[in-house]
Amino acid sequence: MDAVATKIARFNVHPVCESAFCRCVLLWAGLRGGRLRLVSYLNAHNVNLAFEDEEYRDILRRADMLYADGMGVVWGWRLVGQALPCRVNAGDLILDFCRGAAEQGLSLYLLGSAPGVAEAAARRWQAEAPGLKIAGARDGFFRPEDEDAVAEEIRRAHPDLLLVGMGVPRQEKWAARWKDRLGVPVVWCVGALFEYSGGRRARAPVWMRRCGMEWAWRLALEPRRLWKRYLVGNIRFLRNLMRVRAAAKRRGPDGEDVDRNS
Secondary structure (H helix, E strand, O other), rough: OOHHHHHHOOEEEEOOHHHHHHHHHHHHHHOOOOOOOOEEEEHHHHHHHHOOOOHHHHHHHHEEEEEEEEEEHHHHHHHHHOOOOOOOHHHHHHHHHHHHHHHHHHHEEEEEOOHHHHHHHHHHHHOOOOOOOEEEEEOOOOOHHHHHHHHHHHHHHHOEEEEEEOOOOOOHHHHHHHHHOOOOOOOEEOHHHHHOOOOOOOOOOOOHHHHHHHHHHHHHHHHHHHHHHHHHHHHHHHHHHHHHHHHOOOOOOOOOOOOOOO
16 A cells, blocks of 8 residues: 555545635634634645655645645546535635635735735735735745744734745745744645736636646746646656555545555
8 A cells, every 4th residue: 555645645625616715714714712724725746745745745634724726636636536626726716815805804914925026916915905904924035043033023913814925845834833823813825826916927828727727838938947847747646646546446435444454
């Protein structure tokens, strides 16, 4: 039995659409005094990383909300017995999410990307969602020795939601490491969202997003940086998906391994 594939087969990818995602996360954000909830996403690249990085894999397994950010996951998870209604992409829903946050009086803190990018995203969101409260925004280019000060800065800002865009797996590991110091109801790991919202990166045409070809658009824009991630990574994802499918088939109805000695 492939133990790693078995654990990945047990990822609880939530079968939500964009509207349900927004309602759930905004509800959590309004629950002050409870435990912190971690929200993150899964795509082909993340699955590949999870096979290699046990710490990252375990953080995703413990996430309160893990949604399918890539169509590859939507299609692939059907093979392992999880019907996912659709892809949930932060770039597609963020303005509706911000309008919902503004209506409920919830505040956001943006952490990540290069200097000035999170601030630019915040200005756009406030322009599109009148009344949206931004508790703070800062870049993700800080040294390890500055992490304590960054966490304290966020705690003092007292946001209802912390959006972390520092790339995988750094953003999830940072959130897991500092969650007890942040005093925030929800931490949402958002990848490159600030760069798209702040105008630093161009989104693929809608038709490419709908048919699962957004990766090809990104590859065309940044071939040197992304060729290995997509050309090699997509092949690895298919191979890893077959391992996940085999592990899922060998699980009993109660979720336990059928072959306990393998």
